[in-house]
Amino acid sequence: MIRNVLTKTLIRHSDDRGFFMELLREDDEIFNGFGQASLSLSYPGVIKAFHYHAQQDDIWYFPSGQAQVVLHDLRPDSPTYKQTDVYYMGELSPYLLFIPRGVAHGYRVLGHLPATIVYFTNKAYDPADPDEFRLAYNDPDIGFNWQTRFR
Template sequence: MIEGVKVKELVKHCDDRGYFSELVRDDEQLLDRFGQASISMSYPGVIKAFHYHEKQDDLWFFPSGNAQVVLYDLRESTTKGQTDVYYMGEENPILLFIPKGVAHGYRVLGSTPATIIYFTTHSYHAANPDEKRIPWNDEEIGFDWNTQNR
């Protein structure tokens, strides 16, 4: 696992009305501070990759649909240059903490859209965004987005 990345498995409390699950709490130490919460939906097959931040950490959750999430460590760390892959969504309800300096992106899996809710340690500033872009097919990262096990 890339240094600094954290995974939290979620607990669903189910009954005859549906379910309840806590996402993030202030006593879990997942975020150093809270900046913003956002939601986004992407259609099947869409790849949103890659970007990274210099100041903010991200905490990702996919409440509907499924996604292949790819992380690549750009930092001067013990895991520099390492790629990690996580499968997140309805079939694997986890929270994924992504530290600043780790490039990240995802591909929507299956035939339904995927929704992501994400929390950041800083709010987005359009005039000076803390968002550095890397192409989805960057040669240094060299990730193969094709499904391997058909």
């Protein structure tokens, strides 16, 4: 092995919705300087929503599939407090989405194929002290209708 070249075995966690795999963490020997990079695959029609963080910012990217991403501002001091925004992301509309702490976020997989999300955070997940707060996908305070409507 070439000196200073490191490898890291990745562990895939699978269930009936798809899989999750951490790629890079701030506490990994292989890299240091940011929080974490992760990869998740979700099957068509799956809704993963909502959650938010008190200290963590996210950057989302969907390299495959298509997703409807919903954000809801929970920050009382924000001029957009309680505003909900929708983004359509995926291989047909590729871009990064920065999600600041205090903004609830979630997504629904669109179409007939799975969607893959790669996301980066400024803090690594700590199972002993998780910075993750959950809300139901149909939380009445958010009031978002996840159904696709045809005109």
